[in-house]
Amino acid sequence: MNPLLDDDLTGPRPPVFLAALRTATGRTPIWLTCWFVPLFLALVLAVPWRGFYAGVLAQNYEPLSVLASMDENFRFDHGPELASLKQGTAEIAAALALVAMLFGVFSGGGWLQVFLERTQGHSMRRFLWGGARYFWRFLRVWLVTLLTLALVSWIFHGWPWKTALSLLFGAEDGDLEVLRSEFSVVLVTWTQDGLYGLTLALILVWGDYTRTRLALQDTRSAVWAGLCTWGLILLHPLRTLRPMCxxxxxxxxLVVALGSVAHGLDRGLGPESGAGTLLLLFGLGQVALLWRGITRGARYHAAAQVSKQLVPPLAQPDPWASRVGGPGGPQYPLDLNDDYGVSV
Known part of the structure; x- marks a missing residue:
């Protein structure tokens, strides 16, 4: 059962993040689609690279001799070919990356349509409908997010941060050599990176809540919805940020755990390694991507739960505000073009 539909439920509910994970995991066709589309785009880009390595390794190297690593000798021997391959696939990679980001915009609308629509079943059909319905609105949110991220990057790596360092430590143009100890340099650098990372994470959460607000209230202004979302986060920081954290x-x-296992397997690669090890590495990567797709859907579900509790519905015009009829009798709505009279 979708927790968003249980308006009259008075019993205890599971935590927001747990209900979100459970609901998102149950939408198997959706997160499989969200996993397959980027994988397909990556495979398209991998075709020319595989052709290059197949041609180079087929006759020039002993089988499995460069399986563990392609060191500087390999890169030096094939430097011109690798440079040409990178240049030839750069534009394709950029185009595919843009398509992947646009699909992320599309999938956001699909997830929210499934979670907010008060019907059950046909989740894939509703996912596609929601992606198309909200695409242009969410595209504007994406553009606003990119502009905000660019502004934040300039603040933490440009003139504002350098000015702050100059005022606090006398570091001209952000040069930290004026500090007396290496520990102070490390502390300032970690502070910069930490604040930058936290701000980026907050902006991404803001984007999720902004998209949810647009879908929940069925409005169109990304800027106004974004401003209202900042107010929501400031007024209710614990309820909005806790499930996301x-x-x-x-x-x-889970991603770090899978990465640790994959790192151990990668370090053990050698001539004696077979296809099973490579398939296991590939499988670990795909499990991580699947898990990220599920948690992405869970974040939208959590944002929908919280927004439904905290975001007030928009005031709708009352069609019966202008009406005629006797007390206790039938009431008839009036239009501006209606011509009527009252007889006594």
């Missing part, structure tokens, strides 16, 4: 920890925890 928990989902992020769960997502990062």
């Amino acid at each position: 928990v989902l992020f920890v769960l997502e990062a925890g």
Whole structure:
């Protein structure tokens, strides 16, 4: 059962993040689609690279001799070919990356349509309908997010940060050599990176809540919805950020665990390694991507739950505000063009 539909439920509910994970995991066709589309785009880009390596390794190297690593000798021997391949695939990679980001915009509308629509079943059909319905609105949110990220990057790596360092430590143009100890330099650098990372994470959460607000209220202004979302986060920081933080920890925890296993397998690669090891590495990567797709849907579900509780519905015009009829009798709505009279 979708927790968003249980308006009259008075019993205890599971935590927001747990209900979100459970609901998103149950939408198997959707997160499989969100996994397959980027994978297909990556495979398209991998075709010319595979052709290059197949041609180079087929006759010039002993089988499995460069399986573990392609060191500087390999890169030096084939430097011109690799440079030409990178230049030839750069535009394709950029175009495919743009398509992947636009699909992310599309999938956001699909997830929210499934979670907010008060019907059950046909989740894939509703996902496609929601992606098309909200695409242009969410595209504007995406553009506003990119502009905000660019502004934040300029603040933490441009003139404002350098000015702050100059005022606090006398560091001209951000040069930290004026600090007395290496620990102070590391502390300032970590502070900069930490604040920058937290701000980026907050902006991404803001984007999720802004898209949810647009879908929940069925409005169109990305700027106004974004401003209202900042107010929502400032007024209710714990309720809005807590489920997102928990989902992020769960997502990062599993990805890091899978990465540690993959790192161990990668370090053990050698001539004796077979196809099974490579398939296992590939499988670990795909499991991580699947898990990230599920948690992405869970974040939208969590944003929908919180927004439904905190975002007030828009005031709708009352069609019966102008009406005629006797007390206790039938009432008839009036239009501006209606001509009527009252007889006594």
